[in-house]
Amino acid sequence: MLRDAWLVAGKDLRIEVRSKVALGQVAPFAFVVVLLFGLALGPAVGRGSVLSAAAPGLFWVAVLLATVLAVQRSFAVEAADGAADGLRLSGLDPAGVFLGKAAAVAGQLLVLELFLAAAVSLVYDRHLSALVVLAASCVTATIGLVAAGVLYGVVSMGARQRETLLPLLFFPLVAPILLGATKLWGEALAGAPGRGSGWLELLGAFAVAYCAIGVVAFGPLLEEA
Amino acid sequence: MNGYVEAGYIVGLGTLGIYAVSLLARERAARRRLGLSPVPSSRARPDHAGARRPRRGVELRERAAGETVGGRPEADGPQEQA
């Protein structure tokens, strides 16, 4: 299973290295979102301003939007030229395919989050502190996000209107992640990390639950998509 | 009363009523397309459209009653793939 996951993740990442869609379109899109929030809530920055106070939430909303695009990209790759059939016939463990696709998207998103965090810190003038908490929440939240995203990505792969269906399915599902990750970031940036220490566990529970469902359910879903 | 109460009852029960009527209308339309009698009846009514074509109706019913996927090997178990 893990070997298959490794293969699939490697394939997806190689496609990204060659096509540079995440780099050339998803990442710029996330920056555009950050700029749009600035236009909508600015121009005041610094301590006490709306932008600075809302920075954790805005960061995570931008991440959520980028996740949908990344997941869509991950399945658009399979939709072209009957690649999905190849995947089905390849004999790879479907659980491995799930983990591999999720890992590839997660890897891209984590890099994106790194740059996005820097951008948010700069343009909203919010100093980043408690970096360990920030990183831990990023990793846990991202695992949950991509697990849910890849699961719904394959569900909506068969739909003709998948571009509109995926966001509808995905956003309500990951609302707890948005809440948890935003809270963690808010506390960390306010200099009081760990005040509501249940959040990291909640993010972890979400990630475990959806990884487990994905490992079990991805096979039948892939077969049908 | 005070307007809110009336509004609540009208919206709540009105929506349910509209939904119920729409279900009945859709059911009727589906029956017509299938060539069944527009209203399912408790007794056989020879003057009804459905009764004029009894064979088809019976077949449809038998087919519906016998419908199951469990017996088909390719439709078994979600974990089978793994």
Place this chain on the structure above:
Amino acid sequence: MSPGAGPGGGRGTAVLRVLGLLGLVGVVATVWLGLWVTPPDRFMGNLVRLLYLHPAIAWVMYIAYGIAFLSSLLYLWPRTRALAWDRLAGASSEVGVVFTGLTLVTGSIWGRPTWGVWWTWDPLLTTTALLFVLYLGYLAVRQIPGEREARARRSAIAALVAFVDVPIVYFSVLWWRSLHQPPTVDDPVTGKTYVHGSMAWTLLLSFVALTLVYAWLLAHRYRLAALADLEEGEGLELAIAERRAEAGGVPARGEEPAGADLVGAAAGVPDPGARGPGAGR
């Protein structure tokens, strides 16, 4: 859950009619008792009358999603797999979505004069709103084209995915709120220690009446789903069935899936005992 009709299609219809009638009578009685007979509340005044509607609708919402979840599980479980469960899950969630919308709207109408706002980020309200969109998404998944069994399995998995989220959403919203300020809204049902006499009876009646209405709606929505499946399978299968009937043999019945009684009701053809020519020979 569903009307206990026998295998005869006709009896299913009769039971369903009685069910619908009972539900209608119950709702009319609730409205009469709620709006005219019961006294206004000491604290809430006439607004208490909305509580004969709103909690019962919310209650039906929980039942509907519970049944949808259970039938999805029964579909996924290989031993009980039958399209009947998929239809039941789809029917129950659609009715559930209607009741969720009504829970939000009637709650909002009650909240405006009571709390002074149409909406508050209370855990229960927020969870309900997310539940509404989650299950709208599930209904959209059901529309994705594909082979019938494939669609059923995909829908069942999607129902599972959505249902697992509900407790996570609820607790996250609960924590989210409690970190800001304690929830200011008490549950309207548990918060009422002053219910007595005619008010309690009306409240109880409203629960019974709307549950009956739910059962009626569910059965009709189920029939519609069964008809849609029949329609989808029309072409080839119908031709085969007609040839078989011409040959004079009544086709052997497959194993009856659980809930086949409703399927029988769906086709709604004459009772087996009294069916027309061409059958039973």
